Every structure is written in structure tokens, then in C-alpha cells.
Amino acid sequence: MTYTIHEVAEKLGISTYSIRYYNDHGMLPFVQRDANNNRVFHDTDLEWLNMIVCLRETGMSVKSIKHYQDLIQEGDDTVNERYAMMCAQQEQTLAEIADLKKHLATINYKVAHYASILENNEPDSFVPSNLRTEAVGK
Amino acid sequence: MTYTIHEVAEKLGISTYSIRYYNDHGMLPFVQRDANNNRVFHDTDLEWLNMIVCLRETGMSVKSIKHYQDLIQEGDDTVNERYAMMCAQQEQTLAEIADLKKHLATINYKVAHYASILENNEPDSFVPSNLRTEAVGK
DNA sequence: ACTTACCTTCGTGTTAGACGAAGGCTCGCG
DNA sequence: CGCGAGCCTTCGTCTAACACGAAGGTAAGT
Numbered sequence: 064m065t066y067t068i069h070e071v072a073e074k075l076g077i078s079t080y081s082i083r084y085y086n087d088h089g090m091l092p093f094v095q096r097d098a099n100n101n102r103v104f105h106d107t108d109l110e111w112l113n114m115i116v117c118l119r120e121t122g123m124s125v126k127s128i129k130h131y132q133d134l135i136q137e138g139d140d141t142v143n144e145r146y147a148m149m150c151a152q153q154e155q156t157l158a159e160i161a162d163l164k165k166h167l168a169t170i171n172y173k174v175a176h177y178a179s180i181l182e183n184n185e186p187d188s189f190v191p192s193n194l195r196t197e198a199v200g201k
Numbered sequence: 202m203t204y205t206i207h208e209v210a211e212k213l214g215i216s217t218y219s220i221r222y223y224n225d226h227g228m229l230p231f232v233q234r235d236a237n238n239n240r241v242f243h244d245t246d247l248e249w250l251n252m253i254v255c256l257r258e259t260g261m262s263v264k265s266i267k268h269y270q271d272l273i274q275e276g277d278d279t280v281n282e283r284y285a286m287m288c289a290q291q292e293q294t295l296a297e298i299a300d301l302k303k304h305l306a307t308i309n310y311k312v313a314h315y316a317s318i319l320e321n322n323e324p325d326s327f328v329p330s331n332l333r334t335e336a337v338g339k
Numbered sequence: 340a341c342t343t344a345c346c347t348t349c350g351t352g353t354t355a356g357a358c359g360a361a362g363g364c365t366c367g368c369g
Numbered sequence: 370c371g372c373g374a375g376c377c378t379t380c381g382t383c384t385a386a387c388a389c390g391a392a393g394g395t396a397a398g399t
Contacts, residue, residue, distance in 0.1 A: 069376095080357055080358075084355075084356060084357095098365090099364065099366085099375095099376070099377075100364080100378090119355090120301070120304055125355065125356090126354090142318055142319060143319070146315035146319060149308055149311045150312055152308050153308050157305070159301060160298055160302065160305070163258070166255045166294065167291065167298070169251075169252070169255045170259065170287055170291050174284070177283055177284035177287060178284065180284075181281070181284060206344095218388055218389075219387065222387060236396085237345070237346075237395065238345080238346055238347085239346065239396095240345085240346090263386065263387095343398080343399105344395105344397085345396085347394080347395105348392090348393095349390105350389105351388105351390085352387105352388080353386100353388080353389105354386100355384100355385105356383105358381105358383080359381090359382085360381085360382105361378100361379090361380090362379095363376105363378080364378100365377100366374085367373095368371105368372085369370100
């Protein structure tokens with residue numbers, strides 16, 4: 064099964080620009096071409112692209128992903144480093160999730176605050192400054 | 202209690218560049234100055250900065266945060282819109298957490314994969330291509 | 340007097356693309 | 370046969386949200 068660049072873009076929810084970008088920057092090597100020089104994507108390419116998307120969305124830089132890809136090319140001697148990279152990514156992602164949850168709590172508080180104002184039709188201004196009521200509660 | 206820009210930067214874990222940037226771009230108005238024109242931050246400023254950090258880290262653009270700040274300035278008529286903004290942010294953050302968790306599962310899989318290779322001292326290459334073994338398993 | 344810490348404006352660099360322009364293939368359609 | 374569609378290339382500009390250095394200035398602390 065093969066795919067065009069547009070099919071891949073739609074399947075993975077990314078733009079054709081990004082795909083070309085990843086390909087041009089060595090993160091997605093071995094993409095074949097047809098007689099007209101058009102990129103031809105196989106399922107393994109899709110899997111790799113999926114991994115790229117995963118790493119990007121968890122905050123890994125393009126440069127590091129390229130390095131990771133290079134390590135894979137270099138073979139089994141690099142398993143240690145690859146392992147370390149994935150562990151680091153794992154930790155970082157856990158930390159980011161924790162961070163987001165903390166921020167979510169703040170946002171939830173704001174939502175509740177506004178909801179109560181709207182429900183009670185009770186204007187927010189029994190204190191002089193808006194700043195006061197807008198302060199982030201504990 | 203007042204703080205210098207450096208104290209605030211350290212307290213909130215952001216750079217003085219960012220603070221000046223936020224201040225210059227209208228997200229953090231009302232920051233006072235002393236006789237030497239140095240910024241003087243009060244606790245309400247810290248609270249606001251904290252909110253800015255929260256919104257930024259959950260993906261809101263500087264432009265939108267500025268808009269949110271403008272809405273607050275405009276007073277109680279804008280509570281509806283502010284409520285909508287926070288709800289949107291809430292949803293978006295929930296979605297991002299879900300996304301990260303999904304990606305984390307992929308990364309966990311990789312970590313386990315490498316860990317098993319390293320534990321068994323079993324090289325990864327009983328198949329010809331590295332690509333095969335590097336493919337993201339379901 | 341000197342260092343330090345702050346201020347200003349100006350300008351460049353960075354990342355990860357998004358996007359348009361120009362120029363050039365090739366395919367299928369009428 | 371000519372057309373448009375879809376792909377390709379290179380080149381180049383644009384964006385967000387800062388990061389950072391330079392230059393030039395003020396003011397306080399030692």
C-alpha cells in the first residue's frame with residue numbers, strides 16, 4: 064500500500080509543508096520516489112511520521128529527532144543513547160502533563176467564578192477595581 | 202510588598218525578557234515605576250503574571266491574552282465573553298492532556314522496548330532493516 | 340570613582356513551520 | 370492537441386514569542 068503526500072497529510076493531520084520539511088531535514092529518510100519524482104509513502108513511512116508527530120507534540124526539537132533518526136541508522140551500538148532519549152522524553156512528558164493539570168485547576172477556578180457571576184446575575188463590581196475580583200484565587 | 206523585575210522573574214520561573222515583553226504588549230498594564238523609572242511589581246501584578254503564565258502554557262496566544270486583559274478593563278459587560286474564553290481554554294487543555302497521554306503511551310512502549318533489549322543483551326538485528334524493529338508497535 | 344542594576348530603543352537570531360512565486364514535469368480529459 | 374491538476378524544485382518572505390547583544394543613560398550602593 065502506498066500513499067501520496069496529500070493522503071499522508073490527511074491521515075496524520077499535518078500539512079504537506081511539514082512532511083516535506085521533515086523529509087528535507089533528514090527525519091524521514093528513505094522516502095521513495097516514482098518515475099515523476101513524486102514522493103511515494105509506504106506504511107513504514109507512516110509509522111515513522113507518526114513517531115515524529117508524537118515526539119514533536121511532546122516537545123522534542125526537530126534537531127533532536129534528527130539525531131534520534133541518525134542513531135537508529137548507526138545501528139545497535141546506539142541503543143543506550145536512544146534509551147536515554149526516550150526516558151528523558153517520558154519524564155518530560157509526565158512533567159508537562161502535571162503542569163497542565165495544575166494550570167487546568169486555575170482555569171477551572173476561573174470558569175466557576177464566571178459561571179457563578181452569570182448565574183446569579185450578580186455584577187462583579189462591589190469592589191472598586193476589577194483587578195481585585197480578577198485576581199487568581201488560591 | 203514590592204518586587205524588582207529580577208525577583209519576579211525568579212519567583213515565577215520566567216525571564217526578565219518575557220516580563221518586559223508582556224508589559225510592553227499590554228498584557229500586564231498598571232505596572233508602576235519608581236523615581237528611576239524602574240518597574241515596581243506588587244502582589245496583584247504577580248497574580249496576573251501567574252495567570253498569564255498559566256494561559257500561555259496552556260496554549261493561549263499573546264494576542265488572545267491581551268484581548269482577555271482588554272475585556273477585563275472594559276468591565277462587567279464582557280463577563281460572557283470572558284467566560285467563553287475560559288471554557289474554550291479549559292476544553293483545549295483537557296484535549297491536550299489527553300493527547301499527551303496518548304503520546305506518552307507510545308513513548309512508554311519505546312522505553313520498554315529498549316529496556317528489554319538492554320536487559321537481555323540481545324541485539325536488535327535479527328531482521329535486516331532497523332526500520333522494522335523501530336516501527337511503532339500497536 | 341566604580342560597579343551594579345535598572346532603563347530605553349534598535350536590531351538580529353531562533354524554531355518550526357506556513358505560504359506564495361516561478362519554473363518545470365506528467366497525467367488524464369475532452 | 371491543449372488544458373488543468375497535482376506533483377516537484379528552489380528561493381524567499383512571514384509569523385510567534387521570545388532571547389539576547391549593543392549602545393547609551395540614570396541612579397544607588399561601596
